[in-house]
Amino acid sequence: MxxxxxxxxxxxxVGHQVSGCTLGSGLYDTVLAKFTGSVAAPLLASALASLTPLADGLTRYVLHDLLGLPASVAGSAAGSVAGTPSSTATxxxxxxxxxxxxxxxxxxxxxxxxxxxxxxxxxxxxxxxxxxxxxxxxxxxxxxxxxxxxxxxxxxxxxxxxxxxxxxxxxxxxxxxxxxxxxxxxxxxxxxxxxxxxxxxxxxxxxxxxxxxxxxxxxxxxxxxxxxxxxxxxxxxxxxxxxxxxxxxxxxxxxxxxxxxxxxxxxxxxxxxxxxxxxxxxxxxxxxxxxxxxxxxxxxxxxxx
CATH class of the missing domain: 3.40.570.10 (Extracellular Endonuclease, subunit A)
Structure with a gap:
């Protein structure tokens, strides 16, 4: 070669693929402003459900990676968005x-x-x-x-x-x-x-x-x-x-x-x-x-x- x-x-x-949709960097500021510090899982689920399906894949990674949330919280909350595929493959x-x-x-x-x-x-x-x-x-x-x-x-x-x-x-x-x-x-x-x-x-x-x-x-x-x-x-x-x-x-x-x-x-x-x-x-x-x-x-x- x-x-x-x-x-x-x-x-x-790591062998898995990741989500194919991304957002403007403004979402980082919004998420961090809302969820810095200790937050409850129900609040996360409600906030994620209000985001568009386009935002779903990156939102899960922002919450888990930048805020240190448990994968089960970020994943289950994001999965509650109607019509959003559960797979993160791109x-x-x-x-x-x-x-x-x-x-x-x-x-x-x-x-x-x-x-x-x-x-x-x-x-x-x-x-x-x-x-x-x-x-x-x-x-x-x-x-x-x-x-x-x-x-x-x-x-x-x-x-x-x-x-x-x-x-x-x-x-x-x-x-x-x-x-x-x-x-x-x-x-x-x-x-x-x-x-x-x-x-x-x-x-x-x-x-x-x-x-x-x-x-x-x-x-x-x-x-x-x-x-x-x-x-x-x-x-x-x-x-x-x-x-x-x-x-x-x-x-x-x-x-x-x-x-x-x-x-x-x-x-x-x-x-x-x-x-x-x-x-x-x-x-x-x-x-x-x-x-x-x-x-x-x-x-x-x-x-x-």
């Missing part, structure tokens, strides 16, 4: 709209790979790297126009759907010298909910700040400009690559990628190209590489057929 995948299969983690089948022809890439199996669905993107997350393997988005003229009117929230949060042992925390980035680099950019988000969700650390990698604000930002802007001109949907895959000596940040040892890639695929024309950039301050804009070259370097065949 290529070096790109070696780290992904190097550690085993699959890309719940958000196929983010993938060309509704078909996610086939990747090598590993115990700590988890599929996460969000409103505006999907993440295949690696628990060993505590970062995405890739993030998938669908852009078009309408979504780009809608995104232009939204204000950044800049409220980063650790995604409580991921087990603590597999996720990055805010403390990992503090004082690290690296920025929290969006893989699905906040500037692509076409709704307030999607904007809030884009600040999940599951959508981040440790990125050199100069690179993030310079050539990488230009690539993101150019991709939006192309999607606004395109006749139909444009699919984008973004992710990190790890090669050379292992570098980590924070007490959680979040791995720092050596390179980043962004694949752009125009479903109307079949045209595709990929950007491949070193995660370094010295990186400059460079010519795109072909899709087949990206497949060779990454070991992932992103597009169906």
């Amino acid at each position: 290529r070096r790109f995948w070696f780290g992904l299969t190097s550690s085993a983690a 699959q890309f089948s719940q958000c196929r709209q983010h993938f060309p022809a509704g078909t996610p890439p086939v990747v090598p199996g590993a115990a700590d790979l988890r599929e996460l669905c969000y409103s505006g993107f999907a993440v295949l997350h690696s628990g060993s790297h505590k970062a995405p393997v890739f993030v998938a988005e669908r852009l078009n003229r309408s979504s780009v126009v809608q995104a232009k009117g939204l204000q950044r929230t800049d409220r980063f949060f650790a995604d409580a759907r991921l087990p603590r042992a597999e996720r990055a925390e805010l403390a990992d980035y503090q004082g690290s010298g690296y920025s929290r680099g969006h893989m699905a950019p906040a500037g692509n988000m076409a709704s307030a909910e999607a904007m809030a969700q884009s600040f999940s650390l599951a959508n981040m990698v440790p990125q050199n700040q100069t690179h993030n604000a310079g050539p990488w930002s230009q690539i993101e802007q150019d991709t939006r400009s192309y999607a606004q001109r395109a006749q139909g949907d444009v699919y984008v895959f973004t992710g990190p690559v790890y090669s050379g000596p292992t570098r980590t940040i924070g007490p959680g040892k979040v791995q720092v990628p050596s390179h980043l890639f962004k694949l752009v695929y125009d479903a109307s024309t079949g045209k595709s190209w990929a950007h491949w950039q070193a995660n370094a301050a010295s990186t400059r804009m460079s010519a795109p590489i072909s899709y087949e070259e990206l497949v060779r370097r990454s070991g992932i065949r992103f597009l169906p057929g």
